[in-house]
Amino acid sequence: MKKYLPLIVLAVLAVLPLIGLSTYTMHMIILVIMWATVGMAWNLLAGYCGQVSFGHAAYFGVGAYTSGILYSHLNMSPWWGIPISIVVVTIFSFLLGLMVLRLRGPFFTLATLAMGEVMRVTAENLVWLTGGSTGILIRERTWIDKTHYYYIILAIAVVTFLVIKLLVRSKMGYYFMAIREDQDAAESLGINTTLYKTIALCISGALTGIAGAFYTNYMGYIDPEVVFALHDVSIVTIMIVMVGGVATLSGPFVGAAIMVLLAELVRSQLADLVRSMPSLGAAHQVFFGILLILIIIFLPNGIVGDFQKIKRMFRVGGACK
Amino acid sequence: MESFLQTLIAGVLLGGLYALIGIGMTLIMGVMKIINLAHGELMMVGMYIAFWMFAKYGIDPYLSVVIASPILFFLGIFIQKFLVNPVLKVDSILPENQVILTVGIGMVLANLATILFTSDYRSTPVSYATKAWYLSDYWNNAPIELSLSFPWTVSFVFAVVITGILWFFLSKTDTGKSIRATAQDLDAALLMGVNVKRMRVVTFGLGAGLVGAAGCLFIPIYYLYPSLGGKFTLIAFVITILGGLGSTIGAIFGGLILGIFESMTATYVGMGWAPVGRFLIFVVALIFLPGGMASLLKKKRMRK
Numbered sequence: 001m002k003k004y005l006p007l008i009v010l011a012v013l014a015v016l017p018l019i020g021l022s023t024y025t026m027h028m029i030i031l032v033i034m035w036a037t038v039g040m041a042w043n044l045l046a047g048y049c050g051q052v053s054f055g056h057a058a059y060f061g062v063g064a065y066t067s068g069i070l071y072s073h074l075n076m077s078p079w080w081g082i083p084i085s086i087v088v089v090t091i092f093s094f095l096l097g098l099m100v101l102r103l104r105g106p107f108f109t110l111a112t113l114a115m116g117e118v119m120r121v122t123a124e125n126l127v128w129l130t131g132g133s134t135g136i137l138i139r140e141r142t143w144i145d146k147t148h149y150y151y152i153i154l155a156i157a158v159v160t161f162l163v164i165k166l167l168v169r170s171k172m173g174y175y176f177m178a179i180r181e182d183q184d185a186a187e188s189l190g191i192n193t194t195l196y197k198t199i200a201l202c203i204s205g206a207l208t209g210i211a212g213a214f215y216t217n218y219m220g221y222i223d224p225e226v227v228f229a230l231h232d233v234s235i236v237t238i239m240i241v242m243v244g245g246v247a248t249l250s251g252p253f254v255g256a257a258i259m260v261l262l263a264e265l266v267r268s269q270l271a272d273l274v275r276s277m278p279s280l281g282a283a284h285q286v287f288f289g290i291l292l293i294l295i296i297i298f299l300p301n302g303i304v305g306d307f308q309k310i311k312r313m314f315r316v317g318g319a320c321k
Numbered sequence: 322m323e324s325f326l327q328t329l330i331a332g333v334l335l336g337g338l339y340a341l342i343g344i345g346m347t348l349i350m351g352v353m354k355i356i357n358l359a360h361g362e363l364m365m366v367g368m369y370i371a372f373w374m375f376a377k378y379g380i381d382p383y384l385s386v387v388i389a390s391p392i393l394f395f396l397g398i399f400i401q402k403f404l405v406n407p408v409l410k411v412d413s414i415l416p417e418n419q420v421i422l423t424v425g426i427g428m429v430l431a432n433l434a435t436i437l438f439t440s441d442y443r444s445t446p447v448s449y450a451t452k453a454w455y456l457s458d459y460w461n462n463a464p465i466e467l468s469l470s471f472p473w474t475v476s477f478v479f480a481v482v483i484t485g486i487l488w489f490f491l492s493k494t495d496t497g498k499s500i501r502a503t504a505q506d507l508d509a510a511l512l513m514g515v516n517v518k519r520m521r522v523v524t525f526g527l528g529a530g531l532v533g534a535a536g537c538l539f540i541p542i543y544y545l546y547p548s549l550g551g552k553f554t555l556i557a558f559v560i561t562i563l564g565g566l567g568s569t570i571g572a573i574f575g576g577l578i579l580g581i582f583e584s585m586t587a588t589y590v591g592m593g594w595a596p597v598g599r600f601l602i603f604v605v606a607l608i609f610l611p612g613g614m615a616s617l618l619k620k621k622r623m624r625k
Contacts, residue, residue, distance in 0.1 A: 102608060105417070115604075118596075285435075286428070292424070293426065
């Protein structure tokens with residue numbers, strides 16, 4: 001049963017648009033899948049390889065801007081951004097890796113955070129290339145209907161899922177985990193840690209970049225504040241995986257579903273209140289923060305990772321007796 | 322030449338204030354071995370305390386230092402005792418959990434501030450805000466004209482005084498010495514009978530109190546909005562890395578370097594690029610000087 005669960009979920013997702021969901025629901029589902037993709041990519045680098053990055057907005061943004069710049073400067077369809085961003089973001093990740101992968105633990109975390117911010121400020125100031133804070137607007141939408149976008153992001157998510165699943169089960173995946181557990185020990189066992197960390201970073205970056213390129217096509221508008229955002233991209237990504245489950249394959253999906261729906265729920269429930277008190281627009285962020293704190297204290301490995309613990313909690317008079 | 326000197330003065334004044342923010346973070350990092358990414362948000366809380374004291378009761382922001390710091394001290398103790406400590410105990414795959422926890426705390430603080438106080442920009446319109454000293458007033462026919470802003474100078478002096486008191490506390494008192502011992506070697510400190518657990522709590526409170534004081538010093542010269550915390554968190558950790566983790570003297574140097582560098586970039590490259598300069602110096606420090614200024618100082622001492 002467990003073995004076929006991903007296939008069943010995929011089959012359900014594949015026929016989902018056929019039952020005629022509203023545009024709004026489709027939009028939510030597309031966002032969930034997109035964030036799950038970014039979460040899976042982050043999870044490869046952080047959850048499996050142990051390099052906690054606070055700067056995934058850099059890859060997301062570079063991917064998004066690849067698409068946007070192709071459109072605004074070369075007059076190409078922004079869809080070309082998806083294949084081209086793979087190349088661009090991989091090179092970008094490699095160059096970034098040369099700098100940040102020399103660092104370990106919290107230093108790496110902070111360096112990536114700084115890199116994300118550097119990219120944002122650079123994008124804001126390189127007006128001739130990126131359009132600065134005005135951003136890039138894709139004038140022609142390819143489809144009005146959301147179904148096409150849905151299948152494209154679903155395909156991207158499935159590919160990401162398969163890539164990560166294969167990687168994690170391969171020898172390289174075990175190298176990643178060895179690096180996570182103890183880098184010195186891994187090095188002394190003959191694992192070229194720099195090489196494998198670079199590989200993890202490049203793959204993770206490229207997958208995030210694809211999601212970024214999709215974002216440009218789907219939303220039709222990007223600006224540095226949105227795609228290079230520290231809180232709304234980098235930290236949301238981390239929260240998705242932390243809530244869902246670090247170093248689990250399905251965790252990012254669970255996390256993304258919870259985060260996107262929670263944000264939407266708070267926003268729609270408080271909609272009337274917000275109209276009278278605009279400052280409540282940030283309310284969902286407070287819930288995010290509280291949820292993150294609770295998850296880290298009580299379920300440090302996320303909902304999927306600590307599923308057994310949750311089960312035990314709800315079993316009356318279980319094995320703990 | 323004139324603009325260069327003026328920029329240098331502005332940089333030093335800014336750097337002194339930055340140093341105060343950095344010291345709080347470096348203390349926490351030295352003792353707890355965690356990076357407090359809620360540091361800027363704590364400063365934001367301090368700034369709001371100073372702001373409301375001014376707006377409601379007309380208390381001068383500089384006097385609010387003695388109000389905001391104790392409040393922040395207890396807030397820090399609360400965070401350490403009830404949020405950070407439980408996380409230090411649980412077992413998880415990623416050791417960076419504590420860092421992510423502080424991000425969560427920062428988010429809650431920043432967004433609660435948005436909800437409670439709206440995201441309007443605020444400032445304290447103190448009477449001396451635009452007062453300044455000019456060189457030509459004191460030295461007739463001076464070759465160059467330099468000015469010294471009154472609130473900037475007062476904030477700088479306050480920052481220096483607070484740093485001095487902190488230095489006295491850390492090097493002369495029992496608690497201060499215990500904090501330094503804990504930072505140097507946790508196990509050895511434990512064996513020497515230092516109450517490590519309490520030192521951790523005190524340090525977090527101290528760091529929070531310091532940054533609260535920094536917030537009060539910043540508000541007469543800066544404006545205030547709920548999401549400013551992130552910016553100052555970044556500044557604080559750049560200083561910490563520049564100075565060397567856990568090194569107080571390093572943090573002072575780091576703050577000064579950053580302040581000068583930032584005002585130089587703002588003058589000679591462009592206002593918008595100042596943050597890039599900040600990160601550039603950060604990445605360069607991480608790669609070429611991983612131990613920070615503290616390692617340079619140590620090397621010099623060894624050679625002697």
